[in-house]
Amino acid sequence: MIAVEQIEMSHPFYKQEQDLRNRILLRPIGLPDHGWEMDDHKAWHFVAVEKDAVVGCVILVPLADRGAQLKQMAVETGNQSRGIGRMLVEALLTFAKTQRLQEIICHARDTAIPFYLKSGFEIYGEPFLEVSVPHHHMRIPL
Template identity: 25%
Template sequence: MAILVRPADWHSERGSIRTIRETVFVQEQKVPADLEWDDQEESAQHFLVFLDEKVVGTGRLTKEGKVGRMAISRTVRGQGLGAQLLRAICDYAQQSGYHRIYLHAQQHAEGFYTKAGFCKKGPVFYEAGIPHIKMARELR
């Protein structure tokens, strides 16, 4: 099982990014498509996760230091791919000079992000009808 997580180019690889996010967020989680796509797409650094050369995940880091749009295909969840994706994003952020990054975690995933060094920063709020929690991590 060969796993690769790497930065992705929005312009040349947006088809792969969109396919994963459409499936996970729009179809599975019923996020309205007009909320899924925003004005951050072109300026954010995107990432792709490959399993045996097949794209199975994606995520992004905005210029403001927000990690988001992390999604792993349902058929390969539970294999640690999300943790590898998050680690790659954090490593990229640190190498790029970010001192602190943050995210809006779906509330059910708070434990996942806590294990990765993120701390809760405020009350539960809703995005696209889904409960979220703001979390942040200091980078060394």
């Protein structure tokens, strides 16, 4: 059974979260490990756990004006299409509402756009390159 937990950086699952993000998000596009952890200290961390192993993760970084940015969403390759990403987004949105946030934004890779659209996000603005990968601005009002 998969459970989503909110964790702090001091939690033992944080190291597994880092490893997952490095393997799924950074290494495939040639970025160095730990290259996108600059917001970790101020972010809320969510992990999907199955049998004491992190199989998915996402962070939510607070922004000005009662908003936040969803970042670093990753699910183990062999566990994709099992609803883990959906579980993470649902937990993140539920939490965001308890924090009285008004909007969540994200930078979605082209391949992730259908997932975010199904989760209620909308595309806005023009496409752009981030770390040499095509992305779109997406948001969901709360």
